[in-house]
Amino acid sequence: MTGRLFGVGLGTGDPKLLTLRAVEVIESADVIAYHSARHGRSNARRIAAAHIREDHVEEHLVYPLTTETTTHPGGYRGAMDEFYEEAAARLAAHLDAGRDVAVLSEGDPLIYSSYQHMHKRLAHRYPTETVPAVSSISASVAALGRPLTEADEVLTVLPGTLPTEELAARLASTDSAVILKLGRTFPSVREALRVAGRLDDAWYVERATMPEQRVAPLAEVDPETVPYFSMAVLPSKLGDPSLARPDTACPPDSVTGRRKGEVVVVGTGPAGPLWLTPEVKGALATADDLVGYTTYVKRVPERPGQVRHLSDNKVESERAEFALSLAAQGRRVVVVSSGDPGVFAMASAVLEVAAEERYADVPVRVLPGMTAAHAAAARAGAPLGHDYATISLSDRLKPWDVIARRVRAAAEADLVLAIYNPASKERRWQVEALQELLLEIRKPDTPVVVARDVGGPTEVVRVVDLAELDPETVDMRTLLIVGSSQTQRAERATGGTVVWTPRRYPD
Secondary structure (H helix, E strand, O other): OOOOEEEEEOEOOOHHHOOHHHHHHHHHOOEEEEEEOOOOOOHHHHHHHHHOOOOOEEEEEEOOOOOOOOOOOOHHHHHHHHHHHHHHHHHHHHHHOOOOEEEEEOEOOOOOOOHHHHHHHHOOOOOEEEEOOOOHHHHHHHHHOOOOOOOOOOEEEEEOOOOHHHHHHHHHOOOEEEEEOOHHHHHHHHHHHHHOOOHHHOEEEEOOOOOOOEEEEHHHOOHHHOOOOEEEEEOOOOOOHHHOOOOOOOOEOOOOOOEOOEEEEEEOEOOOHHHOOHHHHHHHHHOOEEEEEHHHHOOOOOOOOOEEEEEOOOOHHHHHHHHHHHHHOOOEEEEEEOEOOOOOOHHHHHHHHHOOHHHOOOOEEEEOOOOHHHHHHHHHEEOOOOOEEEEEOOOOOOOHHHHHHHHHHHHHOOOEEEEEOOOOOOOOHHHHHHHHHHHOOOOOOOEEEEEEOOOOOOOEEEEEEHHHOOHHHOOOOEEEEEOOOOOEEEEOOOOOEEEEOOOOOOO
């Protein structure tokens, strides 16, 4: 009979937060193991001290390094892996001798803990029990005294050791967050919060439940005073408004005293949340008002307190003016476009109206999105692998003779063509006219990608010859990619037709 391995969660520092099961396991175990840095002081042992007997065998597992550099041939990771292997071997010797081993773990044993490294090496070999505990996440939120998540809000748990850019991207795209492992990473975490536009929402919690506990707005914390046992918290945006900090995302104007608003024009991609950028997700999450075409705004999840202004697809100037007027009143306004807002979408309409003198003081930002052309091209392969032209067939805002001249010029230049807005219920003849024009210049077997509802539930992507293109299969939700003289296609053994345009062009 071997001994049993226990991973015992101790909570975050206050011995009164030990669970009954944790106390029972500690008192009955034969061996008590705990980790510490080279200074020898173990918080885990301190928390459990009242339940450790004089006759307990203690295994003090001392890390060879924490943040120092090392000459180990495997670097930091190699040195730590070697230490964990040696520590696991020490514990295995007790288990083989039939002794029960309790490995003490601050917080919860399987959340960023030291115990988990023993668990991975020993749990498949010996009977094992993990005793859960109050995690540092739960303790810090309790110390802050604000709800962490509510309703459909998403919680993201992040290590502060991530690169600043990665942290910023993840923070921009979530509702609530906690960031662990601060200490020396604090300047990077603070910068990531600033880049993500979340710094003024963030709180700092240090040594939660311990006598030295400290809670403060993160923006006011001196980086030189931040220990490892601290974390950043972005609490629920739907929490008790009486606990909220003053809104600093749009500070008041120094002259008028009124809060300054802004307009952010975003692209949500062709369809669905998978193609939303983190930056766009962040803008949508923090907006007071959403303005846009009904179909596009309805793709955005509803949030309590947010006002949605839906309109027809043919009132771009009016929509832009309405958004700017809201921002002039101090509102944070997001204008929603599909695809990329700067490609046949709302960015140009908003900027045109914003150029008027009355809106000169209203900030306008444009956030990029996945374009329909790029999404369709990816589904087909790489038809846009070389030079290409993007042209809209809609003659609502420009005459057909201009469209025809541009199509002819691009075709004669042997560019791949990405055709937007090819047809609608009222406008059917342009696709046939396009086909006739191109057949004067391109070979009949030129590949054409017919991509409808890319990313949506009725997605269909086909590859046909230019001569075989059927205008009746094309509508407003379709994008066409017409190959150049160099565009190639092949049937894959794995199924389907792949299309690509080589990056080399013949002399």
